[in-house]
Amino acid sequence: MTQHPDRPRRNFYGRLKGKTLKKSQKTYLDEDLARLSPGPVGWDENPGRIPLDLEGLFGGRPVWLEVGFGGGEHMVHQAALNPDVGIIGAEPYINGVAMLLGKIRRAGVENLAVHPGDARDLMDVLPDNSISRAFLLYPDPWPKARHHRRRFVTQEHLVPLARVLKPGAIFRVATDIPDYVRQTLEEVPRAGFEWLAERPSDWRAPWGDWISTRYEQKALREGRVPHYLTFRRN
Numbered sequence: 365m366t367q368h369p370d371r372p373r374r375n376f377y378g379r380l381k382g383k384t385l386k387k388s389q390k391t392y393l394d395e396d397l398a399r400l401s402p403g404p405v406g407w408d409e410n411p412g413r414i415p416l417d418l419e420g421l422f423g424g425r426p427v428w429l430e431v432g433f434g435g436g437e438h439m440v441h442q443a444a445l446n447p448d449v450g451i452i453g454a455e456p457y458i459n460g461v462a463m464l465l466g467k468i469r470r471a472g473v474e475n476l477a478v479h480p481g482d483a484r485d486l487m488d489v490l491p492d493n494s495i496s497r498a499f500l501l502y503p504d505p506w507p508k509a510r511h512h513r514r515r516f517v518t519q520e521h522l523v524p525l526a527r528v529l530k531p532g533a534i535f536r537v538a539t540d541i542p543d544y545v546r547q548t549l550e551e552v553p554r555a556g557f558e559w560l561a562e563r564p565s566d567w568r569a570p571w572g573d574w575i576s577t578r579y580e581q582k583a584l585r586e587g588r589v590p591h592y593l594t595f596r597r598n
Contacts, residue, residue, distance in 0.1 A: 385458075385459065385462055386462075388466065389459075389462035389463070389465075389466065390462075392462055392465035392466050392469065393458070393461070393462055393465065396465045396468070396469070397461070397465060397478065397480065400465070400468070400476060400477055400478045401477065401478065401479070402416055402421055402452050402477035402478075402479055402486070403416050403417060403421065403489075414489055415489055415490070415491050416489050416490055416491065418450070418490075418491065418494055421450065421477060422450030422475065422477075423450075425448055425449055425450045425475070426448075426449050426450070426496040426497075427449070427450045427451070427452060427494060427495055427496060428442070428446075428449055428450070428451045428452070428495065428496060428497040428498065428499070429451075429452050429453075429454070429486075429490075429495045429497070429498045429499070429528070430442075430451060430452070430453040430454070430498070430499040430501070431454055431483045431498065431499065431500045431503070431516060431525075432454065432455055432483065432500065432501070432503055432504075432516070433453040433454070433455045433460065433464060433501075434455070434457075434460050434501070434502065434577060434578070434579055435460055435463040435464065435467075435577070435578055436453070436455075436460065436461075436463055436464025436465075436467050436468070437467065437575060437577050437578065438499065438501055438575055438577055439451060439453045439464065439476065440464070440467045440468060440471050440473055440476070441573075441575040442499075442573070443471070443473040443475050443476050444471055444473050445573055446475075447473075447475055449475060449496075450475050450476075450477065451475060451476050451477070452476075452477045452478075452479065452486070453476065453477070453478055453479065454479040454481065454482070454483035454486045455478075455479075455480065456480065456481050456482055458480060461478060461480045464478060465478070483516075483521070484520075484521065484524065487521075487524040487525060487527075487528055488524070490528040491528070492527055492528065493527075493528070493529070493530045493531065494528055494530070495528045495529050495530065495533060496529075496530055496533050496534075497533055497534045497535075497536075498525060498529060498533065498534075498535045498536070499535075499536050500516055500517075500535070500536070500537045500538075501536070501537075501538045501577060501579075502538055502539060502540070502577060502579035502580060502583070503515065503516050503517075503537075503539065503544070505539070505541040505543075505544050507541070507543070512547065515544065515547060517537070517544070517547050517548045517551045517552060518551060519551065519554065519555060522551060522552060522554075522555035522557075523555055525555070526555045526556045526557070526597060529597040530597065531597055531598065532596060532597060533596070533597040534594060534595070534596055534597075535552070535557060535594075535595040535596070535597065536571065536592070536593070536594055536595075537552070537592075537593040537594075537595070538570075538580070538590060538591065538592050538593070539590070539591055539593075540580070540583035540588035540589060540590050540591070541588070542591075545591045545593070548593055549593070552593075552595050553595075556597060556598045557595035557596060557597055557598060558595060558596045558598055559593065559594070559595055560594045560595065560596055561593070561594070566592075566594070567591050567592055567593055567594075568589075568591070568592070569592065570590070570592050571592060571594070574592070
């Protein structure tokens with residue numbers, strides 16, 4: 365595929381691969397990943413941006429997006445709870461992708477699509493006003509101040525997210541890092557979202573359909589307090 369002149373050139377920060385994959389995980393990647401791909405996530409020389417065919421992918425069902433699905437437990441949980449919804453997940457960490465594929469096989473869910481790459485590339489090709497709900501769960505905290513611009517909750521990421529979300533769509537953010545909470549509450553409303561909180565329990569208590577992920581369990585073991593932030597696209 366030829367690099368289109370209008371395609372953004374981006375740096376990627378973070379891990380792409382960890383420990384050596386198990387034989388079963390390599391099998392999942394070889395046998396399942398192409399089938400679960402949402403389509404060609406990229407740009408062609410002509411006409412440029414190639415929008416995803418969500419109608420063809422999910423048959424007209426509402427579409428949800430999970431940014432950085434980690435090991436995939438939340439994504440599979442939501443897919444099983446909501447068979448009338450299609451869910452696309454983006455995750456560049458190939459070990460996490462392999463873990464998700466294994467969970468998909470065991471759960472037998474079929475309403476998922478998997479993009480093994482940068483969520484920004486996926487948002488490039490999602491149609492405007494096409495996503496009904498989005499999740500950002502325990503994202504990389506990038507704790508050093510000089511790295512805060514790498515966090516997802518910056519305008520570089522939030523403006524494209526707002527573009528693809530339908531008016532009234534819900535955006536959920538979970539994090540155990542107080543400074544990430546601060547930046548989220550500053551930046552997300554700037555991108556066109558309203559924070560839906562009226563009382564402390566609205567951000568201290570998990571959502572009713574929540575499943576605690578391995579990242580949350582680690583945070584709890586280490587004494588950090590989870591925050592559950594809910595926003596609505598204006």
